[in-house]
Amino acid sequence: MTIFRFSNGHVVTPTGVLNEATIVVEDGRIARIGDATSDQAVDHAVDLDGGWLMPGFVDTQVNGGGGVLFNDTPTVEGIAAIGAAHRPFGTTAFLPTLISDTPDVIARALDAVDAAILAGVPGVLGIHIEGPVISPARKGIHDPTRFQDLDDDLLALLTRPRLGRVMVTLAPERVTAAQIATLTAAGVLISIGHSDADHATASAGMAAGITGVTHLFNAMSPLVHRAPGVVGAVLDDQAVYCGIIVDGFHVDDAVLRIALRARPHDRFMLVSDAMPCVGASEKSFVLQGREIHVEGGRCVGADGTLAGSDLDMAGAVRNTVDRLGVAPEIAAAMAATYPAAFLRLSQERGTLQVGRTADWVVLTRDLHPVGTWIGGAGPA
Numbered sequence: 038m039t040i041f042r043f044s045n046g047h048v049v050t051p052t053g054v055l056n057e058a059t060i061v062v063e064d065g066r067i068a069r070i071g072d073a074t075s076d077q078a079v080d081h082a083v084d085l086d087g088g089w090l091m092p093g094f095v096d097t098q099v100n101g102g103g104g105v106l107f108n109d110t111p112t113v114e115g116i117a118a119i120g121a122a123h124r125p126f127g128t129t130a131f132l133p134t135l136i137s138d139t140p141d142v143i144a145r146a147l148d149a150v151d152a153a154i155l156a157g158v159p160g161v162l163g164i165h166i167e168g169p170v171i172s173p174a175r176k177g178i179h180d181p182t183r184f185q186d187l188d189d190d191l192l193a194l195l196t197r198p199r200l201g202r203v204m205v206t207l208a209p210e211r212v213t214a215a216q217i218a219t220l221t222a223a224g225v226l227i228s229i230g231h232s233d234a235d236h237a238t239a240s241a242g243m244a245a246g247i248t249g250v251t252h253l254f255n256a257m258s259p260l261v262h263r264a265p266g267v268v269g270a271v272l273d274d275q276a277v278y279c280g281i282i283v284d285g286f287h288v289d290d291a292v293l294r295i296a297l298r299a300r301p302h303d304r305f306m307l308v309s310d311a312m313p314c315v316g317a318s319e320k321s322f323v324l325q326g327r328e329i330h331v332e333g334g335r336c337v338g339a340d341g342t343l344a345g346s347d348l349d350m351a352g353a354v355r356n357t358v359d360r361l362g363v364a365p366e367i368a369a370a371m372a373a374t375y376p377a378a379f380l381r382l383s384q385e386r387g388t389l390q391v392g393r394t395a396d397w398v399v400l401t402r403d404l405h406p407v408g409t410w411i412g413g414a415g416p417a
Contacts, residue, residue, distance in 0.1 A: 046085020093129025137168025163201030
């Protein structure tokens with residue numbers, strides 16, 4: 038048993054923000070949490086100095102970090118390096134994300150995540166496979182030569198039992214309702230992304246079992262007054278979870294503020310969409326043969342196409358507060374509680390609550406990270 042006391046700040050809990058709290062950790066989980074008492078012996082006393090204690094961030098879209106791109110290094114070592122690069126920025130759980138690639142690379146990535154979970158790599162919850170069943174018209178930085186239909190072989194590969202969560206981003210216009218049903222029956226979490234679907238097709242996909250949206254507004258048919266598209270279908274829906282990239286480049290701040298007014302906050306998830314540059318001194322990198330440069334925090338290909346981000350989750354939380362006007366405790370939930378719910382892991386993580394993993398991040402009063410604990414171990 039380890040006892041932590043946090044004082045002189047803001048402790049984000051499901052029942053409200055506390056000025057101070059004592060957290061008791063047993064076997065990597067929170068055994069007790071409550072008001073701090075001055076006469077209680079503690080193992081670790083942390084003066085927040087006006088800062089924040091938030092639940093560890095859960096990032097469902099991490100392409101890379103620490104100079105490693107998951108597509109290039111679909112191995113246990115690659116996954117561990119990516120997780121280690123993001124941990125100092127408050128990420129305690131993540132889905133390594135594979136950009137559209139060949140079936141053999143997809144298979145290697147799936148197996149690597151299973152192996153990483155077995156090896157106890159901190160924070161790995163499963164995998165996010167973004168593509169290759171997506172629209173050439175909304176390809177973004179993805180390589181269209183790697184796109185394909187959801188044939189029987191790929192369907193079998195994606196539905197094979199796995200140790201962690203499997204999230205798949207696809208374009209609903211490229212699959213059938215029966216294929217969606219097969220994926221969801223196997224426990225696969227389906228997200229709309231890189232799609233040129235019309236409103237009816239996107240809505241039908243959500244009715245058939247799609248529960249997520251990958252980087253809302255980016256690489257999808259926009260909202261037009263006589264053609265609502267994917268964006269219109271999503272804004273008109275109150276249940277599907279939406280990932281958003283709050284970096285000032287992917288989506289205008291005003292558009293994100295409008296979206297937050299249109300739908301419940303608990304259906305938004307902050308994501309980094311991070312590339313190898315996060316946590317790395319070398320910012321430029323190669324993505325499937327294309328040189329990607331980072332300019333002022335913006336990742337772009339030679340033609341100016343956005344290529345993921347140089348964003349970390351603490352930065353996403355900070356931007357959500359500073360640029361969108363969201364309260365810090367709500368931004369924390371968008372980075373931790375709501376993605377955990379989307380992954381159907383609310384009983385495991387995402388809140389500072391008894392029974393959950395002892396994952397948390399300490400941030401300064403202006404929301405810069407200073408320490409991250411996973412399972413009560415840290416800081417990092």
